[in-house]
Amino acid sequence: MAPHPSGAPAVQVTLQTEQPFPSASDDEGSCSASAPPSPTQAPPDGAEAQGVSCQGASRKLRARLGGRSRPKSELVLSRQRRSRRKKANDRERNRMHNLNSALDALRGVLPTFPEDAKLTKIETLRFAHNYIWALTQTLRMADHSFYRLDSPAPSCAELSSPGGGSPGEWGSLYSPVSQTGSLSPAASLEELPRLPAPASPACLRPGALAFSDFL
DNA sequence: TAGGCCATCTGGTCCT
């Protein structure tokens, strides 16, 4: 899917077609106590769900309305509640879809990984965090070496080989945040995607970093 | 079958 930087909803959800639960049609909503539509559907609220008498509910209702505005029947209010809930559900679904789209976009700019392997949400976030940190460190070291022309930066081959090169300096580049400030309090270093040794700028061309380097 | 991941619904809270 193409990225959508504008933030506009990339996923136009077919809201009506994929209702997991039988959407309460607007013609229901009378005072009669009806069975809950689905196990997950919590009782909408108060009187309606529990089948409380309509008299008590309407009295409460009138009190809520201050007794001044035009009295609305329980039927109308029930429809309103349903309609509001349904709209809120749609918005929430859309919001989560947008969030997922952003997450997909993030996956897209992370180093390639086996096609059939998809990072989970938490893995994507942790991976991105570490990846950004690694790139930042790389840039920092590149700047550093730029002013020390007598000491050439290590070659890509040296840096990308896990065992190769001197581990000393590069080895100290693992983000401290990834250990102590990880997204999950329970996350240990072992849970996080491991970073490759930071590459020199010349190695940062697309494809230079393979996903496997992070494993 | 247990556990992980995910999508969705829902009610509460805050903001405009």
Added chain:
DNA sequence: AGGACCAGATGGCCTA
């Protein structure tokens, strides 16, 4: 009042 955001609950799907 209505929308955005959030966290909890629930059920489905998949995998070891």
